[in-house]
Amino acid sequence: MTRHSNHEVIIIGGGPAGLAAAAELARLGIDNVVVIERERQAGGVPRHCGHHGFGWREFRRVLAGPAYAQRLVAATKGIDLRTGATALGLEANGRVRVLTPEGIRMLEGRRVLLALGTRETPRAARRISGTRPWGVFTTGALQQLVYLAGLKPCTRAVIVGSELVSFSSLLTLRHAGIKPLALLEESARIVAPRPAAWVARAAFGTRILTRTRIVAVHGDTRVSGIEIERDGVREHIDCDGVVFSGRFVPEAALLKMSHLAIDPATGGPVVDQYARCSDPAYFAAGNLLRPVEASWTVWGEGRDVARAIAASLRGQLPAAAQHTNLEATAPVRYVCPQRVAFPAPVPAALPINIRVGRPARGRLRVLDGAHEIWGETRNLLPERRVILPFPLHVAEYVERLAIDIDETVNR
Amino acid sequence: MREPVHDVAVIGGGVVGCAILRRLALGGSRCVLLEKGADILSGASKGNSALLHTGFDAPSGSLELSCMQDGYREYLAIRERLNLPLVETGAVVVAWNDDELAKLPGIVVQAHANNVADVHEIAPAELYLREPNLAPGAFGAVLVPGEHVIDAWSAPLAYALQAISNGAGIRRNAQVNSGHYRRDHWILETSGGPLCARVVVNAAGLYGDRVESIAREAPFRIRPRKGQFAVFDKSAYALVKAIVLPVPTERTKGVLIARTAYGNLIVGPTAEEVDERESAGVDRDVLEQLLEKARMLVPALAHHGVNAVYAGLRPATQFKEYQIEALADRGWITVAGIRSTGLTGSLGIATHVAELYARHFGPLLGPLRNTPDPVWNPVPNLCEETTRRYQQPNAGEIVCHCELVTREEIEAALSGPLPAGDLGGLKRRTRCMMGRCQGFYCSGRVMEIAAGRLTQPRLERVKT
Secondary structure, eight states: OEEEEEEEEEEOOSSSHHHHHHHHHHHHHOOOOOEEEEEOOOSSSGGGGGGGEOOOHHHHHHHHHHHHHHHHHHTTSSEEEESSSSEEEGGGGGEEEETTTTTTEEEEEEEEEEEEEEEEOHHOOOTEEEEEEEEEEEEEHHHHHHHHHHHESEEEEEEEOSEEEHHHHHHHHTTTTTTTEEEOOSSSSOOOHHHHHHHHHHOOOOOOESEEEEEEEEEEEEEEEEEEEEEEEEEEESSSSSEEOOOOOOOHHHHHHHHSOOOOOSSSBOOOOBBBBBSTEEEEGGGGGSSSOOOHHHHHHHHHHHHHHHHTTTTTTOOSSEEEEEEEEEOOEEEOOOOEEEEEOHHHHSOOOEEEEOEEEEEEEEEEEEEEEEEEEEEEESSOEEOOOOOOOGGOOSSSEEEEEHHHHOO | OOOEEEEEEEEOOOOOHHHHHHHHEEEEEOOOEEEESSSSSSSSSSSSOOOOOTEEEEEEEOOOHHHHHHHHHHHHHHHHHTTTOOOOOOOEEEEHHHHHHHHHHHHHHHHHHHTOTTTTTEEEEEHHHHTTTSSSSOEEEEEEETOEEEEEEEEHHHHEEEEETOOOOOEEEEOOOEEEEEEEEEEEEEEEEEEEEEEEEEGGGGGHHHHHHHHHHOOSOOOOEEEEEEEGGGGGGGGOOOEEEOOOOSSSSOEEEETTTTEEEEEOOOOOEOOSSSSSOOOOOHHHHHHHHHHHHHGGGGOEEEEEEEEEEEEESSSSEEEEEGGGGGGGEHHHHHHHHHHHHHHHHHHHHHHHHHHHHHHHOOOOOOSSSSOOOOOOOOOSSSSSSSGGGTTEEETTTTEEEEHHHHHHHTSSSOOOOBHHHHHHHHOOOOOOTTTTTTTHHHHHHHSSOOOOOOOOOOOO
8 A cells, every 4th residue: 555545435444334335336436435444354243243133134135244244345346445454543634544554554535434333331431340350241342252263251141231232142142152141221121122031031041130230240360240239139140251232332432533523412423414524525324423223224324325425526415504403302312413404405315313311202303492393202212213204305494403202292 | 309599589570579670680689579460460560540750749758758769760761771651741739729729838848858849839820821621720739840650561561571681580370378487598388389589578569468477477567558540531631731639638649630651541549448459349439439520620521431440459558658678687578568659669669679688688698799781671662652563664463443452562462581471461561452442342352362371361162
């Protein structure tokens, strides 16, 4: 690689979003696209999800994660995909500092797509009491140990969390011959759809403990057990592994060191309906945008954002003259995109995606001041994808729109 | 069959033990270090605030002060040859009310009495010019230009490696269980087998009183004092330049905010008297208070993530002063009660111990003769302020993405004369798995590379 190179599009991140975008840009006839992937193999998180459940929307096949990842890579044949290359810095004018095995290089793109992905919140950031022995993992770490390194990191484990990924953890434990003793959820019902828990209990004999939180981790060199609190009562569980699953956050370190605006609610970049960041040379797609969507959604998002990038390169996406800010009001936790650009000459690449912080039932509304411009009665659960079917390209510019739930309205 | 007699056995592979081993080895002594853990720095030395102190606030005329100031000078003198970092931050002691403001002149007087002449008071305007992100409302401050940030892990590693290069031995997984003094030498029973030495140096840190009881009834008791810390992500590094100290109270020096050599900010330590010696745990409520305190001092920290939390144990005794003495009739040197100043003091303590050795045992064993041309072995750089391996050409594979650790660095830490003994040792040597994701991205790869080369953890393979 030369010390400086110019590209139509630089895609940072070779997971489902980045690879889908690369394939779509190629299909749209955009040449000179480069994908930067820091791991030795592209494919993103599915590389280490050894169980099935991938690929139906994209390839009309049910695939295990690694096979799915390989297909994503195969679909980018002919595109300049550079693995083992780490983006170190983002600068104005699409300049990206990249660490390659040969040294640090400057890449300049007319457009840059950030598809940096997501990771789980580890134990330290959750501030769990106790010691720091071996045996404390996130699902990602556990899966890489098991599926990529072929190691059995413990023998009896407890899973903290009950999102879909928590059940992915459970399958990983089973694959490695590790006994999944229990799964802990702080709230009154599990976050994933209920059948997941029925299967876990019936097939694996895993205790599903709701209204339960982990208090402390014990052990010297290895985990010897954990302390939990269930309805105010403390209990000890003997185990040698703890998996902190879910509570995804965007992998946004690169953003935080850059000139791009960040939304504290999502932890990702502030984007408009075309996935343009505060510097319009930069676009974002996938779970960097917000925590967290399944691979097929993220894949579709990469493809849609690629179309917006192609439109932008062809001058079909004018600079935003004005922005309508979309503001989430509790219990709505975030809204993505965070703003709507005007003029809006073509349909949006991103639908309005919200999450609630707790279960909420009532009228989901878009408000212009006190005036409701859209509303629907909904029953919403945390960590479920919620899309507002609100046509952005026909909306009129206003300074701000609030999104809330009127819980006094109940069917 | 007894093993060959060593001149000196140093018990304890913390920063103090490593520095003493280095000093004695450079003096030509045949010495060996015994560490009960799987790697050096497994006890008190693994968790501290990593500061290089001037001694401005130490008790005047104390042994602690003279060791710190000797240690400070020697660190600056040798650090380039060992490739050890120095982040020249300075420190500010900030007064947040009238009572604290009234104490500032006394801090300056104390500093000057300790020959730290450049310490002086600064007005709030100058404080905020230096530290614009500090919360408003400071009444005044004392500037201590000579307080700096170093790396608590590579310094002792460098001392240990230089000791080895100059003839010393290090035995890990060698806990000293008992010992007998036979006329002119000690026979120590360790978990790694027996060992003979003419002189024993007790630098056992948190176990100082137990090891001391091999030679005599310990005249001190170790009262571990726990300090909890939180580490902010690298995005917070630029928020604070100087080490921000509170005005100390009778009981504690209080909670500080400081840069780390690795490009983070830390807040801590707490000061809690505890009974545990083996592994210090963190406590959620205490951490929350600590973070609240940090956000009070530097409000912008509210927007930055916490990467890691840890707790360290300081081997305090009932005495404020270091407990260092030679038992001339028993071939024994006690080095105990080295509290939080041990990282700075270690090189000075080592010189002091060498003097005790020369005075009391030199006539018997021959004087220490400083090696005219010792081996200097630079250690790998972990400091963000100086060029890291990844920033140099042909860095190869990056294994840990948060801390940008190369495969080459991990391989190097797993080989050589003192390879990482356990995963903790590997993390300390390279910083792998120590960043914001705490191993989400790299655990699998690190353990794949390290498989079969660490005492802990030893992992089975998945049966397929």
